[in-house]
Amino acid sequence: MSYRTALAEVLARAVAPCAQVTRTEGRFPRGAVTAFGATGLLGLTVSTEFGGAGLGLPEAAEVVARTARVCPATAAVLRSHYTAVAVIESYGSPWVRAEIAAGRHLASLALMEHEDGGQASEAQLVTSRCTAFRSGGVVALRARKRRVVAAGEADSYVWSSRPLGTPDGLSLWGVPAHAPDLFVPARPDTTGPPGSAMSTVLADPVLVPADARLGPDGGGRDIVLHAVLPWLLGLRSTAGVQVHHITTAGVQPADSLAGS
Structure with missing residues (x-):
């Protein structure tokens, strides 16, 4: 077919x-x-x-x-x-x-962190305030990601953070939706189409394997x-x-x- x-x-x-x-x-x-x-x-x-x-x-x-x-x-x-x-x-x-x-x-994106309801710029997509700390084979990601489509419905998120090894840049991660301490508020974001489950996703922090990184550290x-x-x-x-x-x-x- x-x-x-x-x-x-x-x-x-x-x-x-x-x-x-x-x-x-x-x-x-x-x-x-x-x-x-x-x-x-x-x-x-x-x-x-x-x-x-x-x-x-x-x-x-x-x-x-x-x-x-x-x-x-x-x-x-x-x-x-x-x-x-x-x-x-x-x-x-x-x-x-x-x-x-x-x-x-089902995959989704968790890249946005800005608080206002306006449209995001390219600069906002390639920077992150999300912290990433590694201990052995585990990385702790702490952030509030906004305007995530299918929040609480997707199976994983492509997630951005600051790099582990450098003060500047961006790293990307594959974060499983079932990971402990990943929280989606009950109230959806009204800026998305009704039914799209656009909402905020909180990591306080979420722990992921170090090999969950997507691409090189700082290459996001x-x-x-x-x-x-x-x-x-x-x-x-x-x-x-x-x-x-x-x-x-x-x-x-x-x-x-x-x-x-």
Whole structure:
């Protein structure tokens, strides 16, 4: 079955029937996400080596665009997922990549820390106040991440922090959602599409294995610039929907980012 055929089936069978309830009641579209996983669409951009479809940004953008016409919340979840997978594909573990390909793992982004409700700049995405301290094979991450899509619903987050070994820069981590001391407040963030489960995620601190780092220590800035931002902007522009329906990480329009 082609991904277009699978998408048409999922939109008709799982997304459209629940879109109104998702929008009016703010209920996370768990059934739609499960259907996307079962048909291989969550693993659309995972390498075929791990069981994914091995496709790229253009195909993911088509999936997001068509989904956005039916359910903006589900589209927001997919935008954050596909962008996170772009990082995981390059730096994540084989096990996580295989789980995503099998449709059993939903990823999201936890990069934002600014407190106001405005749009984030490129500079805010490539800096972090999150502290990281290593003790043996364990790293403690302490932060308050804001505007996280699928908060409390995703299986893992691509998480940013200060580097371990240098005072400046950025490091990225794959943080499991089930990790102890990871807390999601009950009240969702009202700036996201209703049902997208956009909220704050607190780590006070959260402990992760040292090998959960995605890429080199201090190399997160380049990863954000060359993987995260192109996917966020590409998925947004192709979907052709309003900015407030595309807040996977609160990124500004492309012309604003270019001037940062």
